[in-house]
Amino acid sequence: MERVMWIFGAFAAAVAVVYGVWGEWSEPVGLVGLTLGALLGFMIAGYLSITRRKLEGVPPEDDPLGEISDIAGDYGFFSPHSWWPLWLAASCAVMFLGLAIGWWLVALGAFFVIPALVGWVFEYWKGPHAL
Missing domain, CATH: 1.20.58 (Methane Monooxygenase Hydroxylase; Chain G, domain 1)
Structure with a gap:
């Protein structure tokens, strides 16, 4: 490749x-x-x-x-129980739909994208699943 x-x-x-x-x-x-x-x-x-x-x-x-x-062996760490990618994808879908419908929908999607992205990035930072 x-x-x-x-x-x-x-x-x-x-x-x-x-x-x-x-x-x-x-x-x-x-x-x-x-x-x-x-x-x-x-x-x-x-x-x-x-x-x-x-x-x-x-x-x-x-x-x-x-x-x-x-x-055989480990290939890396994979998160089996994370819901953050789902919320991030849904928020991004709302944002991209806003490009076709109206800019107000882009702003609404961005309002949800930011917490979803922060949640996914810092999911294993603290709490019971911390690395």
Whole structure:
């Protein structure tokens, strides 16, 4: 995946240059979009490169001779009982619906988004489930 993102970033950068030269640098919207696409590809490729360097050796899922039991174990911490993502998603849905209906609904959704986001971020900060 890392290689694909490097290729995508290079392709988008090359197309941005060709687009700019062909349009005599007069049309900025396409140029900005292609440049942002190139930066996005390079950003993801860079992140994947840094993450790959932190891992030692070949991961078990990439080993062609690997067994299923090689990848047994913990994969991280997952919250099995959190209701905050539901409230955050509902609040965001109200906000985005407000873009179509009216700005008052965006304000109402933002009023609920902020406590839902804070609650989700600080869910394990204090209380019985603190980490």
